[in-house]
Amino acid sequence: MPLFSRSHEQPAFQATHLPGRKTTLSVNVNKVALLRNTRHLSIPSVMRAAEQCLQAGAQGITVHPRPDGRHIRPDDVYELAALMKDWPHCEFNIEGNPLHNLMDFVRNLSARGLPLHQCTFVPDSKDQFTSDHGWSFPGDAERLRPLIAQAHERGVRVSLFMDPLSTAMAAVKAVGADRVELYTESYARAWSSTETNQSLNQFAEAGWAAAAIHLGVNAGHDLNRDNLTDFLRAVPGVLEVSIGHALIADALEMGYAAAVKDYLRCIDEAFPRVLPDEASP
Numbered sequence: 001m002p003l004f005s006r007s008h009e010q011p012a013f014q015a016t017h018l019p020g021r022k023t024t025l026s027v028n029v030n031k032v033a034l035l036r037n038t039r040h041l042s043i044p045s046v047m048r049a050a051e052q053c054l055q056a057g058a059q060g061i062t063v064h065p066r067p068d069g070r071h072i073r074p075d076d077v078y079e080l081a082a083l084m085k086d087w088p089h090c091e092f093n094i095e096g097n098p099l100h101n102l103m104d105f106v107r108n109l110s111a112r113g114l115p116l117h118q119c120t121f122v123p124d125s126k127d128q129f130t131s132d133h134g135w136s137f138p139g140d141a142e143r144l145r146p147l148i149a150q151a152h153e154r155g156v157r158v159s160l161f162m163d164p165l166s167t168a169m170a171a172v173k174a175v176g177a178d179r180v181e182l183y184t185e186s187y188a189r190a191w192s193s194t195e196t197n198q199s200l201n202q203f204a205e206a207g208w209a210a211a212a213i214h215l216g217v218n219a220g221h222d223l224n225r226d227n228l229t230d231f232l233r234a235v236p237g238v239l240e241v242s243i244g245h246a247l248i249a250d251a252l253e254m255g256y257a258a259a260v261k262d263y264l265r266c267i268d269e270a271f272p273r274v275l276p277d278e279a280s281p
Contacts, residue, residue, distance in 0.1 A: 021239075023232055023267050026060030026093055027053040027260065028220075028244025029080075034071040046076050047083060049248075049256060054087050056260035060117075062242045064095035065105065066124070077105055081114035091117040093242065095161070097124045098147040110154040119151055120181050120218070120242075122161040134162035134183050137171035148176040159218050164202045166209035179216035179239065182206060187231060188222035200234040207235040218242065225250065225266055232270035241267070 032049040036042065050061045061080060065072040077094065084092040096102035098121050109116045121144065123135050135144065148158045159179035160172050164186070172180050182203060190199035203219075210217045216239050223231065224246035232238055243263060251259040 022271050023238045024059035024091075024240045025057075025260070025263055025267060026062045026091065026240055026242045027058045027247055028062040028064065028095075028242055029053070029248070030064050030071045030244050031248040033073065033076060037071060037073075046072070047079055049251075050080055050083060052256040053260050054090055056257040057264050058090070058260050060091035060093055060240065060242075062093040062095060062120075062244065064122070065101065066096070067101050074105075078109070078112070078114065081109055081112075081116060084115045091240075093118040093120060093159075093240075095120040095122050095242075097122055099143065100124075103147060103150060106151055106154060106156055110156075116154075116156050118157040118159055118179075120159045120161055121147070121177075134165075135160050135172075137168050137175075141171065141175045144177075145175050152176070159216070162206075164206040166202075166205040169206060169209040169215055170213060172210075173213045173215045177215070179218050180206075180210055181218040181220055181242070182235070183221050184219050184223055184231065185221045188224070188227055191227040191230070196230075200231070203231070203235045207237055211237045222246065225262055228263065228266040229270045232267060 027050070029046050029049050032044050033046050036044055036046065053061065061084065063072045063077060063080060065074065065077055081092055084090060092115050094102065094105055094116060096105070098119075102119060102121070106116060106119055121135070123140070144160070151158045157178045158176070159181045160177045161183055162168060162172060162180045164182050169180065184203070187199045187203055190196050207217050217235070217237050218240040219231065219235070219238050220242035222245070223241055223243050228241065232241075247259050247263055250262070254262070
């Protein structure tokens with residue numbers, strides 16, 4: 001039996017949040033760098049974009065510096081890490097393939113005494129257009145295990161980019177990862193169609209499987225202002241969403257601050273409000 005039901009005309013999801021804090025928003029600023037790199041100038045400013053997003057209430061900044069440098073560059077990574085020192089209650093997350101250039105950033109940031117709270121291991125090829133699949137277990141386990149340990153030695157949390165496969169969550173935990181980032185493109189494609197219910201059930205089952213073994217859950221890829229609330233209502237215990245393309249696209253029309261605040265509104269709407277007389281004394 002499906003966990004959730006939805007008619008095409010009338011959404012009907014039941015909130016299934018686990019006890020704990022509300023989902024946080026980490027803004028991926030890659031697309032700001034992509035636009036900047038089309039000219040030999042420093043505009044738009046990646047640093048200014050990150051700062052405005054944090055000022056508007058974003059709880060983190062994410063970057064994915066690919067080996068070809070087509071958007072985020074090494075200097076951006078170190079400058080953003082330095083900026084995050086001024087935002088001690090927010091997190092810096094670097095995504096990338098640990099078999100390519102990601103671990104160099106992990107080691108160098110640690111050596112420079114710059115903050116890095118989380119690294120998200122993504123199985124991209126060097127020339128990949130965008131992330132389009134998660135890690136595979138047991139095939140990738142032995143390659144990832146020592147790299148996860150290296151990140152842990154530097155006090156960095158590790159999240160593995162994964163397809164929503166409930167049967168894979170135990171393998172993620174066993175290899176030593178702290179969290180899984182559920183790859184949400186399939187949900188975004190299915191949203192507002194007859195396949196929405198099936199897709200949400202798949203993600204919800206992965207979330208429950210992770211929760212059962214105390215594996216943290218993040219999510220990201222093609223989440224937007226239309227589909228974010230439904231996702232968070234259905235999938236239990238999502239600690240963080242990392243959103244870049246859609247949020248930066250919205251910011252082109254709305255401005256960074258307004259876009260961030262509207263994504264925070266989408267998150268707020270996914271969580272039940274506690275009235276004063278319902279709160280614990």
